Amino acid sequence: MTVYDAPLKDMRFVLHEVLQIANYSNLPGFSDASEDLVDAILEEGAKLASNVLHPINQSGDQQGCTRQDDGAVTTPDGFKDAYHRFCEGGWQGLSFDPEYGGQGLPYILAVAVNEMISGANMAFGMYPGLARGAADAIYVHGTDEQKSTYLPKMISGEWGGTMNLTESHCGTDLGLLRAKAVPQDDGSYRITGSKIFISAGEHDLTENIIHLVLARIEGGPEGVKGISLFIVPKFHINEDGSNGARNGVMCGAIEEKMGIHANSTCVMNYDDAQGYLLGEPHKGLRAMFTMMNEARIGVALQGMAISEVAYQNGAAYAKDRLQGRSLTGVKNPDGAADPIIVHPDVRRMLMDHRAFTEGARAWMYWTALYADLHHKSGDEAERQKADDYLGLMTPILKAYLTDKGYWHATNAQQVLGGHGYITEWGMEQFVRDARITMIYEGANGIQALDLVGRKLMKDGGRALQTFIKELDDFIADNQGNEDMQPYLDGVTTAKGHLGEATMWLSANAMANFDNAGAGSMDFLHLFALTSLSYSWAQMAKTALEKQAAGSSDEFYKNKLITGRYFLERLLPDTASHLAKLKSGAEAVMALPAEAF
């Protein structure tokens, strides 16, 4: 009963008008991405999302995946057909290197398409998403032979892919892992061990699945420094590229879980499975991180995308459901009651959504543009800046967009009252699906620790300094523009709180690093709000320019209303995050463990 309509107008606004991607035509791939082509791709993606993927979102949740006695896994009805159409459209290779069958288009465009796929059917999107992540790792770390063996079929969608990190006793702390790899005379390895929580671990969508598996080479060093990454295909691959015999890897069970039922979350058992080293021995964790950073951006996108689709369905209900009368006089005199969108508290929930989701979209796409610059810019300094920004923003995006994505899915469910709790209406699925995004690819607490423990002070804090300078420049450039003043004030206040928080951490973390840990999540949320204040300022500037140039498009007017709402209703939280952070670790850590 839910619907998904890709927010194309907003996407185009961010891509063409705010970020002006046409200015980057000097970059490989961007020259092909004319505004018309981008729009055509977005429109095709929107059709796929609304007409093919979303209609099987609820049924997929209800049916789930089924493991057969032989370990085979059946996806829900319609998934095979939808996947076939996804592959036919060439979506898997949209931004991948043409040498391996990709279309080489900008990553930022792939991000926009992925937003639509995740919003329409998150569980579906994870099958190609995981495969793309595995392909990225092979692309960066594989030998030429590995690349030519695996990538073309992974990019066409004929083969799937997974990442296998977690074991039952270790997830965050991979140094504890037990899966082992025994070297063979032919240069391959025999992998043995059991992995859990493997998304898309087994399914019937592809002819083969290329598992990337973390294991310890027998006799290798203890801890994270002895972990290597292996390619373990489900079926051996013959010389001619066809599937050979089955490898020693099997789905042992499908986990029963809260949501994303249509994605098979598997226990994967490796029993003397033949694997091939990917990258250098004992440096598997680093190679895996190649996948994980992109994967974290992908998860952030899921958080935002679920917020968008939940908003759409909450808003539709609010306009349709007649209940009570407006506090300021009857608005729908011909009806038995007014639509509930007249009620300010219902509005508040919907406006919270818009202020978050539209801001998050602009911030996310802005970051994705830096991913393109990082990979493609010919300018060393620009590449470095892009790399800095990506490293800095990835944990913040991942944690904030998923924390808030979940929260907003909950709010959208609230708009429906009792109906929101009923399965048939589909809103509770958004909440259940969104919930995993706060956990996987590094729980959000780990993202906060990554931010304060690693990213913030890396290279002497260069990334943060560059970002703050960008904000300062923006403020200076727009000084005197009266309409921009509230936005500049917003950025200034948030930036001030962020600066104060950073100074506090600098001054107090050395003496007791728990001070950084105890404030890490507040710091992350404070940082996110600062980034959003900048994204909103950028969008407001664009909207004001369009209006000044004579546009009477309601879109710009509404954008500025939503921007004002952001300043008034979301941004004030920077102060309380700062206050909490500055209270330090003492009360957090004072209780003895046994008191809990």
Add this chain to the structure above:
Amino acid sequence: MTVYDAPLKDMRFVLHEVLQIANYSNLPGFSDASEDLVDAILEEGAKLASNVLHPINQSGDQQGCTRQDDGAVTTPDGFKDAYHRFCEGGWQGLSFDPEYGGQGLPYILAVAVNEMISGANMAFGMYPGLARGAADAIYVHGTDEQKSTYLPKMISGEWGGTMNLTESHCGTDLGLLRAKAVPQDDGSYRITGSKIFISAGEHDLTENIIHLVLARIEGGPEGVKGISLFIVPKFHINEDGSNGARNGVMCGAIEEKMGIHANSTCVMNYDDAQGYLLGEPHKGLRAMFTMMNEARIGVALQGMAISEVAYQNGAAYAKDRLQGRSLTGVKNPDGAADPIIVHPDVRRMLMDHRAFTEGARAWMYWTALYADLHHKSGDEAERQKADDYLGLMTPILKAYLTDKGYWHATNAQQVLGGHGYITEWGMEQFVRDARITMIYEGANGIQALDLVGRKLMKDGGRALQTFIKELDDFIADNQGNEDMQPYLDGVTTAKGHLGEATMWLSANAMANFDNAGAGSMDFLHLFALTSLSYSWAQMAKTALEKQAAGSSDEFYKNKLITGRYFLERLLPDTASHLAKLKSGAEAVMALPAEAF
């Protein structure tokens, strides 16, 4: 795999030491409730909760309720036996009038017991909870004959009870309801209509179910002023009190929903069912509100109780799970890693829980004591004050404790990482179960509207003024106590923000009532934090007194640490709630409806 351990020590602390219920022995029922008896009851309740109710919480969720073809509903395995033991223990009548078989003990004690029942098995607790609510309505509004007919068996637990308000097109706005009642010559009515979302609507736990049903007497006025309340027993009742023939009411379907699967949420179809007017004709809504206010307190309790049980299981995992090393040096040198409770951000989540849950318990029990005073005090002024407080606090408790209960259930799930998402671990059930508490018995937005639109300004704002004076007196009484100063400062700041918010509403709601609606939820949360600051101050005072009297009990030390955490980490949000509220309705309401 989850556990529930009733927080007896904290309950006793609040009942005996903070609220000192022994001081109320002049009230009926309290004289029987000696400290020993209270403790014995709490201990028995704790056993029931941990040993009988909690073990069937997860299995009940997984099995759910089953509707047979004839409309009968089967509860999950073990529920009948557990209900039998519940009745045997006399729990249903704990605080009910002895004239009808109750034990007449204080309501505050029933609240403590209900906290345990809801924490152990919320879905179970709803069966007797709804029956108790129906019994309360009959007790207040019924004729002597109705009371003697229904109450003894409802209080013994032999018969169940429900409340039937919602229809598919109306929940909040009951003026739209369509169920009709046709007067019969014998003084009874024939009820026809369909009700949805009826908790415990049909089940196999009791011999009969006494439905309370809102319907419009044929020819009665339109809107809420034409609604009457009827008693509709599932089985007709013979002269001798035994069950007669089946009445015309049937469960048409069980709703498939997000959680509380072990409670049957029914579509109830009334087809010329014989019903008996309860209270006056056309005044059914007022009679129903008797049930709803108690029910709202009960739902608030569910929110807090789920937070408590989720905390317990999150904390147990955090002490057990080895992953990573402390930021400040190895804490568990003999293990492969440290337990994750060493990590400040894990602590933060657990301390958030404690600061919320312990504060909420004190505030809830404090309010429950006013419910006793309201019903039982011999002093008119005291009864009025109690009534004022109950009216004021009910919507705040309902919305805040359920918003935060859900949020904390989510946080506890987060502590488990990936395992939190897996059904087997039981944490995701807490989240799914807690979710309904924000919706039913009046969605939280309705509570906020009730607060700013009705309760705040009722009787010239008397309730708020009394509460503020109580805070002022407390501050004055404790002035000069250095250890209390941080708590007094906390109350002072929160009270100041609350006062400013109230003034802003007074000044701006008249011109545009949307200003009140748009700020209603922030006002409610600000009020809740102010109330919690007072509860924490009361608890701190007690703990400090115990320490000054020579107690070295760790409990008091830990209470003060948690209190400090509350001041540092939860209370700062009052400022941002105030800032958001003062931004008014303009940006909230500015978008045209079609822009959503």
